[in-house]
Amino acid sequence: MKKSIVFVIPSLDAGGGEKSLVNLLNCIDFNQYEVDLILLNKKGIFLKSVPAEVNILELNEDYLIFTKNIKLAIVEFIKKGKLKLAFSRFMYALKLFSIQNSGIAEQRSWKYIVKSIKLPFAKYDAAVGFLEKSSIYFIIDCIEAKKKIGFIHNDYNKLNLDASIDEKYFRNLDVIATVSEECATVLKERFPDFLKKIKVIYNIVSxxxxxxxxxxxxxxxxxxxxxxxxxxxxxxxxxxxxxxxxxxxxxxxxxxxxxxxxxxxxxxxxxxxxxxxxxxxxxxxxxxxxxxxxxxxxxxxxxxxxxxxxxxxxxxxxxxxxxxxxxxxxxxxxxxxxxxxxxxxxxxxxxxxxxxxxxxxxxxxxxxxxxxxxxxxxxxxxxxxxxxxxxxxx
The missing domain is CATH 3.40.50.2000 (Glycogen Phosphorylase B;)
Incomplete structure (x- = not known):
């Protein structure tokens, strides 16, 4: 019986992490694995490079409304009588506007956007959050899986993130994967409680x-x-x-x-x-x-x-x-x-x-x-x- 894997990434815009994921997907043995892909924004130059065997999942209507322009989103939620989601959309925008560090803004606004995501997803053998922040938070908060793997694609010290938020999510990962020995060393120094979880998996290039x-x-x-x-x-x-x-x-x-x-x-x-x-x-x-x-x-x-x-x-x-x-x-x-x-x-x-x-x-x-x-x-x-x-x- 095939094992099931779901990968999560914000989009497939041009970037090293995005290209790495597409390369990985093109190496998978689809005779052994069924693969779903969740994109928080279904866009990007690498979309057409995703193998036909990969099932790209559509997120629910409330999430799609949430990601619209703030005025349009709030008006639509109010019309549907979803006042809590209208308030969450306002708070999400406020966080993004008021926090200058875009990475920390993404971290601290996640708790608002996640309210728009319909749960639960199908249960998987493995869920992989392929980029830091939202991708990892998604597989922890929104997906049932026997194994959860989160990827960090950069030197964590240079990302200037709120480590206390990540620590909470890292605690629920089975594996913290990163792409080089130096990145692994940094993670081990920053998160010594998770030494055994940290693994190096190089970007796949052909x-x-x-x-x-x-x-x-x-x-x-x-x-x-x-x-x-x-x-x-x-x-x-x-x-x-x-x-x-x-x-x-x-x-x-x-x-x-x-x-x-x-x-x-x-x-x-x-x-x-x-x-x-x-x-x-x-x-x-x-x-x-x-x-x-x-x-x-x-x-x-x-x-x-x-x-x-x-x-x-x-x-x-x-x-x-x-x-x-x-x-x-x-x-x-x-x-x-x-x-x-x-x-x-x-x-x-x-x-x-x-x-x-x-x-x-x-x-x-x-x-x-x-x-x-x-x-x-x-x-x-x-x-x-x-x-x-x-x-x-x-």
């Missing part, structure tokens, strides 16, 4: 699929060196630092085009910064690309200017395509890059980043050495699915 998709054509001007970065337009990803580094490169008469694949809340701010520094022809925000791999294959160098990461899928993908890689020295960088062996780790400063890029662009021997070292590594992580199976079947 070498075969990436090489196949990279064969498609990308519209890129190859007359100058191409610097590529991939990530949400979010403060975490350090694109403000990257723009400042790009200005230094330009002022030093270095020819380049820096392309960024991704979308997010910082687009207007970053676009303004690019214009103010006169970098419109040098630093280009490409937006989302369903297939980023032809751009990655065409790049001269891949740069990850992040301020923090869990374990970056984009870095793993650049490694698979044997790209010379430069990363800033965020806390988990050494989990993926050994400096001057399979990439370069540099200080989290514009001038340091610019110097690292300039030196790498000028040194063909170093580019070749980094690429050759990467070509010798085993980089696909499809076997990580076996860790999921083991946790479910224990």
């Amino acid at each position: 070498e075969e699929l990436i090489h196949k998709l990279a064969l498609e054509k990308a519209n890129i001007n190859k007359s100058v060196p191409i610097i590529l970065s991939i990530g949400r337009l979010h403060p975490q990803k350090g694109f403000d630092l990257a723009i400042d580094a790009a200005l230094i490169l330009k002022e030093n008469n270095i020819h380049f085009q820096w392309l960024v694949i991704g979308e997010g809340e910082q687009r207007m701010e970053l676009t303004k910064r690019i214009k103010e520094k006169g970098l419109e022809k040098n630093f280009i925000l490409l937006g989302l690309k369903e297939n980023p791999y032809p751009y990655l294959k065409a790049a001269t160098v891949y740069v990850q200017p992040s301020k923090y990461e869990g374990k970056s899928i984009a870095i793993d993908e650049a490694k698979i395509l044997n790209k010379p890689i430069i990363v800033t020295n965020f806390s988990t960088a050494k989990d993926q890059i050994q400096s001057n062996v399979n990439g370069i780790i540099t200080e989290m400063k514009p001038d340091a980043l610019a110097i690292a890029i300039s030196n790498l662009l000028d040194d063909n021997n170093l580019q070749t050495s980094l690429a050759e070292n990467l070509s010798k590594e085993k980089l696909g992580t499809e076997d990580e699915i076996n860790k999921i199976y083991q946790l479910i079947n224990e």
Whole structure:
């Protein structure tokens, strides 16, 4: 008899956690497992990459009303005589508005949105909250399952969350999964009561699929060196630092085009910064690309200017395509890059980043050495699915 699993994630917008989940779903043995997927918002660039065997569940009408514009939601609830839900929608909006830290706002507003979710869901052998905060809270509060697994995809210390809220939910998880050894170390320091629950499960990336998709054509001007970065337009990803580094490169008469694949809340701010520094022809925000791999294959160098990461899928993908890689020295960088062996780790400063890029662009021997070292590594992580199976079947 097949075992049943449900995965929960806010959406399938472009992001490392979202891509990791889609990769995982495409590795599952559907002869052995029945899989449901709950999206708190049914949207995202990765939606069409979900295997046909996965059943995407629709949430109930009250929840869909709750997620509408506050005025529309409250009016609809009042018309239906659901005054408690109207009040909860008001309090939800108030929390989001009054708490500046968006992560803590999500944590503290969960108790209001959960009132709109119809319970219970079908009972599962395993429920997996695939991102921190709401995904984990959902599987604890809304789902019956024999095994509950919650994923943390970042360095917990950098998330600036209210640990007391998470501690309450972590206590009800069977497994706290995270994506790198450094992330696991941080969790063990922050939540020493849960040492035995914390497991490392790497993001799943497929070498075969990436090489196949990279064969498609990308519209890129190859007359100058191409610097590529991939990530949400979010403060975490350090694109403000990257723009400042790009200005230094330009002022030093270095020819380049820096392309960024991704979308997010910082687009207007970053676009303004690019214009103010006169970098419109040098630093280009490409937006989302369903297939980023032809751009990655065409790049001269891949740069990850992040301020923090869990374990970056984009870095793993650049490694698979044997790209010379430069990363800033965020806390988990050494989990993926050994400096001057399979990439370069540099200080989290514009001038340091610019110097690292300039030196790498000028040194063909170093580019070749980094690429050759990467070509010798085993980089696909499809076997990580076996860790999921083991946790479910224990």
